[in-house]
Amino acid sequence: MTHTTDITLIGGGVIGLLTARAFVNAGASVTIIDKALLGQESSWAGGGILLPLYPWRQADAISQLALHSLSLYPSLATQLFADTHKDPEWTPCGLLITKNPDITEAITWCQQHGIRFQAAEDALFNNLVTKAVQPLWLPDIAQARNPRLVKSLKQDLLNKGVTLIEYCELSAIRQVQNTITHIETSTGDYPVKELIISAGAWTGQLFQKLFNGLIASPTIAPVKGQMLLFDAPVGLLPSMVLDGDHYLIPRRDGKILAGSTVEHDGFNKHTTETAKNDLTDFALSLLPALKHAPLLHHWAGLRPGTELGIPYIDRHPDISNLSINAGHFRNGLVMGPASAELMVDLLLNRPTSVAPEPYRLGR
Numbered sequence: 001m002t003h004t005t006d007i008t009l010i011g012g013g014v015i016g017l018l019t020a021r022a023f024v025n026a027g028a029s030v031t032i033i034d035k036a037l038l039g040q041e042s043s044w045a046g047g048g049i050l051l052p053l054y055p056w057r058q059a060d061a062i063s064q065l066a067l068h069s070l071s072l073y074p075s076l077a078t079q080l081f082a083d084t085h086k087d088p089e090w091t092p093c094g095l096l097i098t099k100n101p102d103i104t105e106a107i108t109w110c111q112q113h114g115i116r117f118q119a120a121e122d123a124l125f126n127n128l129v130t131k132a133v134q135p136l137w138l139p140d141i142a143q144a145r146n147p148r149l150v151k152s153l154k155q156d157l158l159n160k161g162v163t164l165i166e167y168c169e170l171s172a173i174r175q176v177q178n179t180i181t182h183i184e185t186s187t188g189d190y191p192v193k194e195l196i197i198s199a200g201a202w203t204g205q206l207f208q209k210l211f212n213g214l215i216a217s218p219t220i221a222p223v224k225g226q227m228l229l230f231d232a233p234v235g236l237l238p239s240m241v242l243d244g245d246h247y248l249i250p251r252r253d254g255k256i257l258a259g260s261t262v263e264h265d266g267f268n269k270h271t272t273e274t275a276k277n278d279l280t281d282f283a284l285s286l287l288p289a290l291k292h293a294p295l296l297h298h299w300a301g302l303r304p305g306t307e308l309g310i311p312y313i314d315r316h317p318d319i320s321n322l323s324i325n326a327g328h329f330r331n332g333l334v335m336g337p338a339s340a341e342l343m344v345d346l347l348l349n350r351p352t353s354v355a356p357e358p359y360r361l362g363r
Helices: 013-024 060-082 103-113 146-160 200-211 273-286 288-292 332-347
Strands: 005-012 028-035 093-098 136-138 162-167 172-175 181-185 186-190 192-199 221-230 240-243 245-248 256-259 296-306 311-315 322-326
Touching: 005 013, 013 028, 013 103, 013 146, 013 332, 060 103, 060 146, 060 332, 093 200, 093 322, 103 136, 146 162, 172 200, 192 200, 200 221, 200 296, 200 322, 221 288, 240 273, 245 273, 256 273, 273 296, 322 332
Parallel strands: 005 028, 005 192, 028 162, 093 240, 192 322
Antiparallel strands: 093 136, 172 181, 181 186, 221 256, 221 296, 240 245, 245 256, 311 322
């Protein structure tokens, strides 16, 4: 940093990028520091379904952020494409959920939150092979293509004058009483005004490293997810399909993503043949036409897991200029725009659109 910006963000995944954008739009100057390339961890690796999986089975705090984000995404995607000429591929292709033994709870949730739903017609199952259980069709649910969303956000921040520092690892902080004055990194020391930790799966580890357990810390642990990508023709699968614990996501260019695993394996991002075989079996069983589609890619990412999947979005109770926006588990893209807005509202003392209490440290 050549000067001290208003906000310094540690972690440049989709949460950090969206948070930076929200602060810039509020008139603040921002620096993002990342230990590697921006947006190359779970933000790049995920599927991009813009709805929590079976949201009626999850904590209401997840629904509140997700639902508010759903209202923000159309204008966000439009603005990003117009300003950067990089399309995040926000696509309201709809979501077919094939198995709903708890259909009453599902319908109640949709009715309470204004999510349009329909009984799934036979035509939605063209080319699919599954044993449907009270299937549900959500026609308005969208997806975003993670890598392209990250690219458009990065370009937007560059256009807006945000300082982006990559391959820079935070090693220590310098503190006077209850205020952080400087951060020490692998590329030098930088003064800070407000410091926000948005380091995804590495956030809990970073708190322990910087503060050695002396202050309230988030409980965030890595959870690996493995995915596959098939080179399918356009139109083979018109909508997203959630079938049991796995899903298929069709991109605009026809490619189909199959996911995903949930593995507690520390910070190990290696892919495994077992996961590859399991996901392949799922994908080809559900959509047999994929047998003719080459498998293009198999990868893994680390999600920031928390208890019940609820993120931490809060000012730190003990350090005056430290905040956190991390721990979104599988729903970083889903909850991202609302999480960023909440973080900015808290730091600027503005009224919040989402009640902040469920996301506090020490909850």
